[in-house]
Amino acid sequence: MALWYYEDYIPHYRLGLEIKETLFLGNSLYQKIQVVDSYLYGKVLLLDDIVQTTEKDEFMYHEMLIHPALLTHPQPKKILIVGGGDGGASREVLKHPVKKVKLVDIDSAVIEISRKFLPELGNWNDQRLEVLVEDAVKYLALSEEIFDVIVMDSTDPLPSGVAEPLFSKEFFQSVYDHLSEDGVLVSQIEPPFFQPEREQRHWESLNMFPLVKVYWGLVPTYPGGIWTYMIASKGKDPAASFKKLSFPTRYYTPEIHRAAFALPPFMQERLSKKP
Amino acid sequence: MALWYYEDYIPHYRLGLEIKETLFLGNSLYQKIQVVDSYLYGKVLLLDDIVQTTEKDEFMYHEMLIHPALLTHPQPKKILIVGGGDGGASREVLKHPVKKVKLVDIDSAVIEISRKFLPELGNWNDQRLEVLVEDAVKYLALSEEIFDVIVMDSTDPLPSGVAEPLFSKEFFQSVYDHLSEDGVLVSQIEPPFFQPEREQRHWESLNMFPLVKVYWGLVPTYPGGIWTYMIASKGKDPAASFKKLSFPTRYYTPEIHRAAFALPPFMQERLSKKP
Known part of the structure; x- marks a missing residue:
């Protein structure tokens, strides 16, 4: 059966x-x-x-979540990952010559289950990685640390879900305040055709950043087959920060990075202006 | 219920x-x-x-099937569409200043049902359009007409399906022979991760063309969310033939055209060489 x-x-x-x-x-x-x-x-x-x-397509999501942001900061040394308990985002960050990666996930069970059943997703033994089981909202509120790149790799902002507070205007302000001078924030957002109102809310919450852009990549297992990412920068233009990486990739290339920012008009209409 | x-x-x-x-x-x-x-x-x-x-996403498929090919030929005047009974491909072709569009579909019922239930897909009353209910294999075998662009907009080559003969080496040779000096063939192929062996067969069947390229576009309703297209040219490079169109589009832009040819390494590996 x-x-x-x-x-x-x-x-x-x-x-x-x-x-x-x-x-x-x-x-x-x-x-x-x-x-x-x-x-x-x-x-x-x-x-x-x-x-x-x-297992089969996580590389597409994690490469596209991480590499454009890490290349947008001129010299990323300290990275914060909000969520990311499966380990894939930190694995990709650790391929760059960063000094410190903090992974703050509220749910230790996600980390334990991922390490046990999907061990190839993580690079858990790298000494530069520090894992904190904490609410990222409280963590940032109490911390004075400054990061070069902050990655939001949480679940989606469902009204009753655990990730909802991560999508508030207040939290984005707190993220902004914890970013260094050329700091970069990247978040996964949802596919662009199903829930435009959530994308719009996210877009408007980032209006303190001088540069906010949307890009997209393929993830066949997600509904609609593509996923979109929103990237906000205090410094360099993410769309122009493509570069050949010093390690092998299966999805990311400089051409793919550049291409990912070309949006069809039906998506551009909503997002062409500064938020 | x-x-x-x-x-x-x-x-x-x-x-x-x-x-x-x-x-x-x-x-x-x-x-x-x-x-x-x-x-x-x-x-x-x-x-x-x-x-x-x-209805909701056909524009993404039809714009990406047609515009790159029509821009790759320097002056496309005569166009053949194999299949395309829903009318969407010919509607997009007719936005260009072409002289003659022949639509050859084996199944008159598809055309009738589409005209009745999805009338907005077609531009059936344009005088430049000629609809022939015929087997395209026989049609090309008996015809001496030469086309600038041939578009294959058939169903997929399922072993027992009506479209299977359209994917034979012999048919592609016949298509080649019916193309003008700078002629271009474009076909929809399948999403690249599910059935690589079909993509490979298609790729190898086009080895008489000096230039064969694969590009991709979003179609949320198809499995995996993207669709791939194979384009073969006797003249210009399709990847470099992007151009601003003189009519409005909802998916196609010159930037999207260019971006569509940037393939991630996991796709490139199979298709980077000449077939």
């Missing part, structure tokens, strides 16, 4: 993956956590029944 | 759309034809249970 997992994320739309087996199913303090082994995408991590990352 | 349509196209993967109602369901001589009204994508045309086009 075939076993199917269905994701009901976008209204009136459903994604189905045929599953070999469920490797883990449990509840943390914050959310339902599940790891399944799928035929098409290998192991899949789900939080509250939403696909977060899959 | 909710009514869901599920597409089982890629093994172990399923796309579900919630449907308001079925507008048409019948069988032609060649295939099952269905038009449904969906909440998310408006009206959807399905052939043999596979989504072909939807």
